[in-house]
Amino acid sequence: MIKFENVSKIYPNGTKGLDNINLEIEQGEFVAIIGASGAGKSTLIRAINRLIDITEGSLTVNDIDVSSLKGKELRQFRRSVGMIFQSYNLVPRVSVIRNVMSALVPEMPFIRVLLGTFSQEEKMTALKSLERVGIADKAFIRTDQLSGGQQQRVSLARTLAQNPDVLLADEPVAALDPVTAERVMEDFKHINEELNKTVLINIHHVELALKYADRIIAVKKGRVIFDGPVAECTEEVLADIYSTEEGVANESV
Template identity: 60%
Template sequence: MIQFDNVSKRYPNGFEALRHIDLTIEQGEFVAIIGLSGAGKSTLIRTINRMHDISGGTLAVDGINVMDLHGRSLRAFRRRIGMIFQSFNLITRTTVLKNVLTAFVPDLPWWRAVLGIFTRAEKTRALEALDKVGILDKAFVRADQLSGGQQQRVALARTLAQNPQIILADEPVASLDPVTAKQVMDDFLRINRELKITVLLNIHHVDLALQYATRVVGIRAGEIVYDGPAGQVDQAALDAIYQGKQEEPS
């Protein structure tokens, strides 16, 4: 369970990115966060794994106050939370398999990490993760030879290899064409349903949010203005979120 209790986030320049956020996400949910650019979607996602610290209120994951975590405990906590970015964050000059194997690096002895030595069990887990997203046949292909959709699937496989309870995705399909975006969203949905992993993503494709998520959270100017089932999002809800300036799906 992820629980925000009156959470706020103010940046050093005084900009208040989040205000009075009260939000509870149960294990296994598929939640899409929508809103205009600058509304606070990415900030909200990134507070969950402490990429951004909150300024006020309480944020807890499975009853653990994330602001109480430091050093080793924070690193261990982050291992339970996978993070997917728009830019994929792959090592493009090496193979797909080696990219997925980097998921294990934080847990390796320093000498294995430096030499790139992985056990058979680790390699098997990496290959299984690639199989789950349908690109096992690309394991020994260099990452820079893949399409954008395939690269995002490698990033997803890398996250799956760390066996997360939660996957956070920050605009994961923003740079993909519509057909490829749907394929990647299919992967998220299948992983959510089959592995019962909580998926929380922010997305500017409203149509994809309504099609794939079971729940939609709408943010405007750092505040939640809609929270409900995706199937109940109507024009009034979209007007509240976008103030009549709905972003066009790309």
């Protein structure tokens, strides 16, 4: 379970990224976080794995106080909470399978990625992860030869290889064409349903959020203004979420 209790985040310039957030997200949920640009979506997602430190309140994941983690404990925790970014964060000049295997060895030196010194078990784990997202046939191709959608699926496979309980995705389909975006969202849905992984996606494509998620959390000016099943996220609710009030600045910080 992910639990926010009275969580706030105030940036050094005084901007309030999160304003007294109270949420509970159960294991196995597929949650889409929506809202206008600057509303606080990325801040909320990135607080869960301590890419952003909260200012006030309590944030726990499976009863672990996230704010208390340091050093090795924090690194180990982040392996249980996988993160997929819009920019893929892959090593472009090595093969797909080496990118995926890099997730299997904590703090692995970069030279080991380049040389490909992995065990047979690590190779099989990587291939299985690539198969789950339908891209195993690209395993031995250099990553920079893939399309954007294929690279995002490699990123997802790499995260799956570390066997996290939670998958966080920060605008994972923002840079993709509509057809490819649908394919990537289908991958997230299959992983959620087949492996019972908790999935939280920060997404600006409302139609994709409504199609693939089970639960919608809407954020506006750092506050949760809607939290409920997709069926209850009506046109009236959406109109309120995306009204033209000024949002939170510098959300991606």
